[in-house]
Amino acid sequence: MTDSSNSKVGFISLGCPKALVDSERILTQLKMDGYDVVPTYEDADVVVVNTCGFIDSAKQESLDAIGEAIKENGKVIVTGCMGKDEELIRETHPEVLAVSGAAQYEQVVGQVHEWAPKPVAVEHNPFIDLVPDTGVKLTPRHYAYLKISEGCNHRCTFCIIPSLRGDLVSRPVGDVLDEAQRLADAGTRELLVVSQDTSAYGVDVKYRTGFWQGRPVKTKMLDLCEALGELDVWVRLHYVYPYPHVDNVIPLMAEGKILPYLDIPFQHASPKVLKAMKRPAAAENTLNRIKKWREICPELTIRSTFIVGFPGETEEDFQMLLDWLEEAQIDRAGCFKYSAVDGATANELADPVPEEVKEERLARFMEVQQRISAERLKLKIGTWQPVIIDEVVEEGAVGRTMHDAPEVDGQIFIDDATHLSPGDQVLVEVIDADEYDLWGRLLDAEEIMAE
Numbered sequence: 001m002t003d004s005s006n007s008k009v010g011f012i013s014l015g016c017p018k019a020l021v022d023s024e025r026i027l028t029q030l031k032m033d034g035y036d037v038v039p040t041y042e043d044a045d046v047v048v049v050n051t052c053g054f055i056d057s058a059k060q061e062s063l064d065a066i067g068e069a070i071k072e073n074g075k076v077i078v079t080g081c082m083g084k085d086e087e088l089i090r091e092t093h094p095e096v097l098a099v100s101g102a103a104q105y106e107q108v109v110g111q112v113h114e115w116a117p118k119p120v121a122v123e124h125n126p127f128i129d130l131v132p133d134t135g136v137k138l139t140p141r142h143y144a145y146l147k148i149s150e151g152c153n154h155r156c157t158f159c160i161i162p163s164l165r166g167d168l169v170s171r172p173v174g175d176v177l178d179e180a181q182r183l184a185d186a187g188t189r190e191l192l193v194v195s196q197d198t199s200a201y202g203v204d205v206k207y208r209t210g211f212w213q214g215r216p217v218k219t220k221m222l223d224l225c226e227a228l229g230e231l232d233v234w235v236r237l238h239y240v241y242p243y244p245h246v247d248n249v250i251p252l253m254a255e256g257k258i259l260p261y262l263d264i265p266f267q268h269a270s271p272k273v274l275k276a277m278k279r280p281a282a283a284e285n286t287l288n289r290i291k292k293w294r295e296i297c298p299e300l301t302i303r304s305t306f307i308v309g310f311p312g313e314t315e316e317d318f319q320m321l322l323d324w325l326e327e328a329q330i331d332r333a334g335c336f337k338y339s340a341v342d343g344a345t346a347n348e349l350a351d352p353v354p355e356e357v358k359e360e361r362l363a364r365f366m367e368v369q370q371r372i373s374a375e376r377l378k379l380k381i382g383t384w385q386p387v388i389i390d391e392v393v394e395e396g397a398v399g400r401t402m403h404d405a406p407e408v409d410g411q412i413f414i415d416d417a418t419h420l421s422p423g424d425q426v427l428v429e430v431i432d433a434d435e436y437d438l439w440g441r442l443l444d445a446e447e448i449m450a451e
């Protein structure tokens with residue numbers, strides 16, 4: 001319910017899951033300050049656009065969104081990754097009221113206060129406030145992104161995130177765990193741990209010991225995972241690099257404490273290309289590492305992303321990537337053609353790969369990846385899988401197994417299961433599979449008892 005006397009804010013959130021978490025934070029603070037968040041331009045006193053500035057097409061999308069908000073409303077505040085490009089924003093849209101950068105929550109909230117009067121201040125009171133303790137979530141209620149740090153200490157040559165977001169700053173482990181606990185208590189069934197480099201959590205504070213529920217916990221990926229594993233929710237790790245210490249979390253996966261899932265953006269397999277990219281852990285023998293992980297936890301699913309056509313990538317380098325892919329049996333992979341990003345040092349590298357060669361390599365990569373994915377999914381036919389339901393449509397329920405992250409991986413379709421609701425967790429027998437998705441049937445009570 002909105003109070004007509006309160007100031008009203010419109011909000012547009014663009015970009016990656018990390019930007020979504022930023023949007024949630026800003027919205028939470030605005031709600032706590034008494035603002036109403038409205039879904040239309042005409043009802044808003046001011047519109048906030050949280051932008052993405054990662055690649056040129058994302059920048060254009062952000063500029064277009066700002067333009068639309070100016071046309072429809074007129075009072076627009078810009079925040080997010082593109083804040084670094086303030087000059088470009090102001091050149092394109094001189095009417096913009098204020099600009100701030102990624103994760104500058106206080107600044108953007110202050111700017112909203114300036115342009116739309118702050119309602120009479122009230123202390124947050126869980127009994128009268130419309131804002132739950134858990135904050136305002138833009139993801140469905142049953143899953144949530146848990147951001148554990150800001151920034152990044154690496155300097156990959158194709159990436160400008162460190163210049164946009166700065167060096168790694170880990171959130172205090174007690175704060176992260178408190179947030180996770182509040183989310184779990186409020187009904188979140190799945191936590192997606194995100195950061196630029198989850199495996200580097202705590203490096204900046206020398207793995208300082210923090211406190212959670214009165215007991216010491218180190219600011220370290222393993223200790224964080226152990227504590228999250230006590231919350232009785234699915235815990236999924238994103239943006240991990242294959243450092244030796246990642247070996248330590250695999251037993252937690254084998255024991256069912258956290259999901260047997262690792263999202264590792266390998267980006268390439270040729271040592272020469274990885275070196276030119278300045279990728280973290282580029283020197284590690286990743287094939288051996290993956291093999292060892294799968295011995296400890298055979299259920300492990302590995303998702304990754306790759307770049308083809310990086311400057312200097314030869315046919316030999318690319319073939320090495322395809323061979324590596326076959327051998328590593330990566331379950332889920334996204335692939336992108338390299339494209340220059342304004343301000344990235346890779347732009348100065350010699351030997352750019354012609355566009356048609358990039359296209360051709362992308363197609364060959366996807367062909368191999370699709371086959372691997374299809375073969376690996378076929379092995380699941382006949383198995384029973386715990387599934388979380390994301391949505392219910394006319395024909396049945398759509399969910400995900402433990403091996404699939406929301407929005408980026410595959411789904412499982414369960415015909416006729418319209419009595420289910422989003423967030424339900426059920427046991428499903430896999431009855432069919434294609435390259436990316438599964439089909440299943442609900443197990444009846446007797447079958448579950450037999451299990």
Ligand code: SF4
Binds near residue numbers: 155160161
């Ligand atoms: S690890 Fe590399 S690609 Fe990822 S944010 Fe850091 S610099 Fe960018």
